[in-house]
Amino acid sequence: MKKEYLYNRRLSAPVNVTWEITYRCNLACRHCLSAGTMANCKNDMSLNQCKEFIDDLCRMKVFQVNIGGGEPFIRAYLIDILKYAHENGIVTCVSTNGTLIRDSLSKKMAEMDLLYIQVSLDGAKPDTNDFIRGKGSYEKAIAGIEVLNKYNFPNLSINTVVTRINFKEIREIYELGKFYKAKTRLSRFRPSGNAKKAWKEMHLTNMQVLELSEYLSEYKDVLTGDSFFSITAEDRRNLGLNMCGAAKMTCSVGPDGRVYPCAFLQEESFYSGNILDESLETIWNNSSVFRTMRSLRIEACETCPRFDICHGGCPAVAFFLKNELNCPDPECIYQVHLQRDAV
Amino acid sequence: MSGILYGGAAGVSVRKESFGLLFYNARDTNLTFVKSGDLIDPEYLCEERHESEFYRWSIKENEMTRKILAQIINRGLILEKRISL
Numbered sequence: 001m002k003k004e005y006l007y008n009r010r011l012s013a014p015v016n017v018t019w020e021i022t023y024r025c026n027l028a029c030r031h032c033l034s035a036g037t038m039a040n041c042k043n044d045m046s047l048n049q050c051k052e053f054i055d056d057l058c059r060m061k062v063f064q065v066n067i068g069g070g071e072p073f074i075r076a077y078l079i080d081i082l083k084y085a086h087e088n089g090i091v092t093c094v095s096t097n098g099t100l101i102r103d104s105l106s107k108k109m110a111e112m113d114l115l116y117i118q119v120s121l122d123g124a125k126p127d128t129n130d131f132i133r134g135k136g137s138y139e140k141a142i143a144g145i146e147v148l149n150k151y152n153f154p155n156l157s158i159n160t161v162v163t164r165i166n167f168k169e170i171r172e173i174y175e176l177g178k179f180y181k182a183k184t185r186l187s188r189f190r191p192s193g194n195a196k197k198a199w200k201e202m203h204l205t206n207m208q209v210l211e212l213s214e215y216l217s218e219y220k221d222v223l224t225g226d227s228f229f230s231i232t233a234e235d236r237r238n239l240g241l242n243m244c245g246a247a248k249m250t251c252s253v254g255p256d257g258r259v260y261p262c263a264f265l266q267e268e269s270f271y272s273g274n275i276l277d278e279s280l281e282t283i284w285n286n287s288s289v290f291r292t293m294r295s296l297r298i299e300a301c302e303t304c305p306r307f308d309i310c311h312g313g314c315p316a317v318a319f320f321l322k323n324e325l326n327c328p329d330p331e332c333i334y335q336v337h338l339q340r341d342a343v
Numbered sequence: 344m345s346g347i348l349y350g351g352a353a354g355v356s357v358r359k360e361s362f363g364l365l366f367y368n369a370r371d372t373n374l375t376f377v378k379s380g381d382l383i384d385p386e387y388l389c390e391e392r393h394e395s396e397f398y399r400w401s402i403k404e405n406e407m408t409r410k411i412l413a414q415i416i417n418r419g420l421i422l423e424k425r426i427s428l
Contacts, residue, residue, distance in 0.1 A: 113354075
């Protein structure tokens with residue numbers, strides 16, 4: 001029912017909102033999707049502005065906010081923002097590089113039932129991770145994870161952006177997660193932000209795409225969220241999204257209030273409004289960019305046997321690689337299979 | 344009064360959509376879409392209410408409501424409590 005509904009209509013409000021809460025970061029990851037936006041962003045919203053935004057989300061009955069950046073723990077008022085969201089019944093999931101997680105903060109966060117934390121780690125080994133995220137970042141991230149473990153923080157996951165660089169370590173990353181009582185989440189490498197420059201060097205090969213699909217079938221407890229629906233097999237169809245959620249299930253808000261259909265489409269041509277000028281509800285209901293995203297029909301995919309599992313894949317990847325939204329996902333597994341069989 | 348009370352489960356939020364109800368479970372962040380049309384008001388699921396308050400339709404619609412409530416209970420999204428005097 002879900003897929004048929006979302007493909008033809010829209011929800012009254014997002015299910016979740018990706019909120020980049022600050023433009024500042026203490027790292028400079030090679031694949032940072034926010035790098036371009038952050039460079040143009042001069043001011044974070046004030047605490048009062050953040051609270052008004054949370055009020056707006058509460059009115060709309062948004063269930064969850066995925067807080068990122070930049071690095072959220074750089075914000076002095078992060079805990080106040082989290083508390084306010086929780087008081088309003090909104091679940092928060094903080095995506096962090098883990099390097100700034102301190103003892104006293106972890107103790108407080110361990111008592112927050114509505115808080116999920118996702119620590120980014122792009123390798124099971126320091127060299128692999130640090131090549132992508134910067135020298136010393138692995139040790140600091142692990143230290144942050146250990147502090148959270150010390151206080152039995154219950155809702156912890158390790159998030160890895162899967163690239164050619166770390167692909168061979170995805171099983172070890174899973175074991176690392178088990179060791180640290182964390183779920184493993186794999187995110188798709190998309191050519192957005194800094195990743196546009198790094199794409200050629202870091203994107204998965206066709207063989208790796210096929211292997212990843214098999215891996216995800218084998219490890220059904222690995223989370224994928226909005227990633228990989230273009231390659232996931234039939235046996236995972238209910239374990240994540242099966243179509244693009246941009247402007248249908250989610251949208252993205254920047255540190256200065258600018259709104260986009262999703263975190264991977266933070267480009268001027270997808271600018272949809274600003275929550276400092278109008279409510280998110282108004283933008284959600286009236287934005288022409290959002291209407292465009294909702295009306296996307298990737299006709300070339302509609303006769304594909306996998307259509308029900310992916311609905312054409314990720315338009316952001318198609319846009320950045322093919323300069324077009326209305327075309328099949330360039331990393332679609334069906335195409336990869338066809339190419340392999342043709343050889 | 345005897346019968347059944349229905350009420351929300353801990354950590355579960357619900358809102359109305361045009362197809363019916365959209366549930367969100369904070370314990371695992373999972374969503375559940377329930378095609379209930381206008382049969383069940385989500386406000387009724389925020390606190391304990393007697394079953395008679397849910398069955399205010401035709402016989403056929405009440406039967407559909409009963410089935411939908413059973414499905415939602417099965418998924419742990421609302422709780423059912425039997426009471427008797």
